Amino acid sequence: MxxxxxxxxxxxxxxxxxxxxxxxxxxxxxxxxxxxxxxxxxxxxxxxxxxxxxxxxxxxxxxxxxxxxxxxxxxxxxxxxxxxxxxxxxxxxxxxxxxxxxxxxxxxxxxxxxxxxxxxxxxxxxxxxxxxxxxxxxxxxxxxxxxxxxxxxxxxxxxxxxxxxxxxxxxxxxxxxxxxxxxxxxxxxxxxxxxxxxxxxxxxxxxxxxxxxxxxxxxxxxxxxxGLPLLEESADKKYGNVSAYIHYKRTTSPLILLPPSLYGNLPSWFKSTFLFELPLYSRSLPRESWNRRQQGNNAAKIS
Known part of the structure; x- marks a missing residue:
């Protein structure tokens, strides 16, 4: 039974x-x-x-x-x-x-x-x-x-x-x-x-x-x-004021393996919709760093 x-x-x-x-x-x-x-x-x-x-x-x-x-x-x-x-x-x-x-x-x-x-x-x-x-x-x-x-x-x-x-x-x-x-x-x-x-x-x-x-x-x-939220928060607090880290974060996919040259030139809406680039992963970035990242995204869109 x-x-x-x-x-x-x-x-x-x-x-x-x-x-x-x-x-x-x-x-x-x-x-x-x-x-x-x-x-x-x-x-x-x-x-x-x-x-x-x-x-x-x-x-x-x-x-x-x-x-x-x-x-x-x-x-x-x-x-x-x-x-x-x-x-x-x-x-x-x-x-x-x-x-x-x-x-x-x-x-x-x-x-x-x-x-x-x-x-x-x-x-x-x-x-x-x-x-x-x-x-x-x-x-x-x-x-x-x-x-x-x-x-x-x-x-x-x-x-x-x-x-x-x-x-x-x-x-x-x-x-x-x-x-x-x-x-x-x-x-x-x-x-x-x-x-x-x-x-x-x-x-x-x-x-x-x-x-x-x-x-x-x-x-x-x-x-x-x-997983990602904790590690992204920790990294942002450590390196959020380092311009090379901001560039790495902007051009590197959060999860799926992709060439940086491709990912870095994708529009923000595409990244967030299909590639898991969620605002949750940047909530601990200092405001100045966040602004630099957004400027980088805008520049990528224009180019």
Whole structure:
């Protein structure tokens, strides 16, 4: 009866996710450390993928492939973020949370929701009895994931090397893929999770299509809450009075990889409508810097 009731593993994955995140919440609350936060989130994805694959036990090709995609992504990102925080020290996102149990609890609850929701496409695929042959949607999804993981891993490594170089102390990263996007790592992450969803669609039926909420939730999270807004605000406060940074921001796409020569000459309405150049990402620019940026945009329009 229990198997019938939770045939999609929704309750199982929710219980495991809440338990796993609660364990790390206790650790961070007692020890007042934040070095394991991102590791706890990334590895939770791996646990859910392996758990649902093993519990179902059908080992269909599509289930194995998508589970491996999540395992590779989760382990790569989790280990990268863990080693980075161990090297760089504390995570400034938690400066106001370490001594505030309520705010800390809200963060961990939100992280549990993030893991469970974004994992939904793989959870449903692993729980499904349907096993249609490989379709074009599978291949398209696999290609999207492959490009996404490459972009995310490459940009993460490029930024790490840039920040570790002594001559780059106090500079913003504009090397490698960061020449073409202000946040290429987030572009890669969004792309790979949409790829997983696309590759999951051949088995989806009726209400199962609601798993699209996974990549949608991730995209909205990075675009409007914990991703781009926080990093743009931080960079604007540090470099907002530097003319070279204003030029970089005006000519570099916030998310999608594009040549600066192309992006810099696009009209503002096009950038904001189609390329996610939102006013939200410039709210912390000093007024003089904002005026210079607007003048640059106007000059681009005239030319």
């Amino acid at each position: 229990g198997t019938v009731i939770d045939s999609h593993f929704l309750a199982l994955t929710a219980i495991v996710t809440v338990g796993y995140q609660f364990l790390f919440f206790i650790i961070t609350a007692l020890l007042k450390i934040d070095k394991v936060t991102d590791f706890a989130g990334s590895t939770n994805f791996v646990i859910l993928a392996v758990l649902t694959l093993v519990v179902k036990g059908s080992w269909h090709f599509r289930q194995v492939v998508l589970s491996l995609f999540v395992i590779i992504w989760g382990l790569r990102l989790g280990l990268f973020l863990l080693m980075r925080i161990l090297r760089w020290g504390e995570d400034r996102r938690f400066d106001e949370m370490r001594t505030n149990l309520g705010k800390l609890a809200v963060f961990w609850i939100f992280q549990a929701v993030w893991v469970w929701t974004v994992s939904l496409p793989v959870t449903i695929v692993n729980a499904s009895d349907r096993n249609p042959s490989v379709q074009a949607r599978d291949i398209i999804g696999w290609i999207m994931w492959s490009i996404g993981i490459f972009v995310e891993a490459t940009s993460d490594q490029q930024k790490l090397l840039f920040k570790n170089a002594e001559e780059n102390r106090g500079k913003w990263c504009n090397a490698g893929l960061w020449k073409y996007s202000r946040h290429p790592n987030y572009f890669g992450e969004i792309l790979l999770w949409w790829g997983i969803f696309v590759a999951a669609t051949p088995v989806l039926k009726n209400a199962e299509w609601l798993v699209i909420s996974g990549p949608i939730f991730l995209t909205l999270l990075l675009l409007f809450l914990s």
